[in-house]
Amino acid sequence: MSEPNTLIQRNLWETPWGYLESFFIGLGIIITGFFLEVFTGQTSSLTLTYPYNIYFLIIYIVLLYVAYKWFSSYQIIRWLTKVPASITSIVLVTTLVMVMGIIPQTTSDNAVINTLGLNRMTTNWAFLLTLFLFLSCLGLITIKRILQFRWSNTGFILNHLGLFMALLSGILGAGDVQRITIDTYEGKPNWIAKDIQNNPVELPFAFYLKDFLIEEYNPKLALVDNTSGSLVHNDGKNLYLITPKQQYNFNEFEVVIDEYLPSSGRVLNKYVSVNEVGSPPSAKLTIKDLVKDTIITGWVSSGSFRSPYESLKISDDYSIVMTIPEAKKFSSDIDILTKEGKRISTVLEVNKPFLFNGWKIYQLSYDDRMGKWSNLSVLELVKDPWLPAIYVGIFMMITGALYLFWVGNKITKK
């Protein structure tokens, strides 16, 4: 498919269009996009919802088909199905995504970034138009290969059609995605969720939180600089997970963990095991200063919403602190109550959502100030009707990737 003689003189816009024309078309699209962004952007973002996205999908695919089938003699259609347009559109999308990867996609102080919408790339007109060009190339080429079907084209079709489906369904389906969160408190049924703008949404079913559970890792020990108050990085070897009887070394200090109490309370000059809401973990340490040959013993505690933390000063320069324990696992034991009087019990956990009535229910968060004593669990409900189409696309691409791997093998054998 190479062009052996690229030196043939050709005027700009003389057929067939090549890279120079592609470049100008691309530039035109981006400039148009930025103009639209400057004059209409900022407030409006292009999101189609049901049923308009379905109409768009049908019309778009029919148009691509008709264009390929009956209008392929038109220069623009021919150009779209040829290499320069494909490569140009891939490069254009890459360039704009690269802008997204460099400029933080949050509110900016820079007037140029704000006006051109470079900090809201996913809804930027320039990006959407470029993506439209990219999808049109991809769509036309896929139609072409499907119509001229040969078995050797399987990998090509899987990859290209898969990407086309996943991207197009993702873009068009974005407007139909519903995401709401609901706060559930232990012992109180709740059916009023909130949408992203915090508006209340009444659900046809209620959630009843029976129990919210957190499993925690042991807290860590860390060294702090007394003057700056910041953590000391001992070649990355600070922050030890507390393990009773464990010893670790830091510079001239030898630290031994004598005792660890996961749930404790301060009594006079020491900590004892208590099991009340808000009783923090604590540990008794023995620190030997190998240079000065002194020994210090004392208690540290991470504290909780109810008790203050306690650090241990080991020299003029350093103190030891205990970090707040990190969550290992959190889960909600819930009942879903329907209007028909049904009661469905399930346990929600991160990475283990539950499917109910077309909603996927996720364990989102909890009251992190209260930590393991939280009696609030925040759930997220997501409805994504276009997901099956996206998944079909994704699985086609997975198959295509495996095919590519196999073909990669075959080339070597030649």
Next chain:
Amino acid sequence: MTWIDFPLYSTNILILWCIGLLLLLLSYKKVALFKIANIVFITGWGILLVFVIKLWIELDRPPMRTLGETRLWYATFLPLVGYITFIRWRYKWFLGYSIAMACLFLIINYLHPETYSKTLMPALQSPWFIPHVLVYLFSYAVLAASSIVAIKGLIDYYKNRFDSETLKLADNLVYIGFSFLTLGLLFGALWAKEAWGHYWTWDPKEVWAFLTWMGYLIYIHYRYFYLHKSKQALSILAFAFIVLLICWFGVNYLPVSNTSVHTYTQ
């Protein structure tokens, strides 16, 4: 704590691999030495594997969370890529390169030990974690190899001794690496859907993963259509690797990094 044992293990592996590399070099003159070199390489690799397994057991979680841990996997995969490539195409220099690169990653880890943290946040506790990261690291290792081929090709090109076979090797590596890259990307999307309810959130890491994918996509398309424009293809390949490097750890240094959930620096 087996990270404490790392200097011991890595020193042994490095000594073995350096001896192996020397033998490999000498084997260009005396062929018999190549066998010994292989034994030495594989012994070193075995020790590394033991370390990875022990670390995994000790941490009680897959060691894939910190940058140091990913470097460890990189050092494990590169010799493997070297051997697979060697078995198929018989490139001795490439085997040597992949082992030398693995040495480099061991040395970096030796100089920058990571934290001993065992914790793994709930979102990472997923059956997708291991396939997602392993597939990615393997693809990075293969694509890194392809970029070295590209650089060798560019040097050869300027010295006027370019052989189009070099690009065929690069093509093979890119096809293998790219298919794994695609799998990693899609596994990540499926995992995210299970964990957070959205397969793609344009997180900076995701943006750069997408860019890396597009970079190699450009190379594959360019090669497919312009089989004889070697220099341009080689340049695209070298450029794609820069994007990959930004994605792998460069993102942490970009202004966008503080909005990312994919930071594995601690």
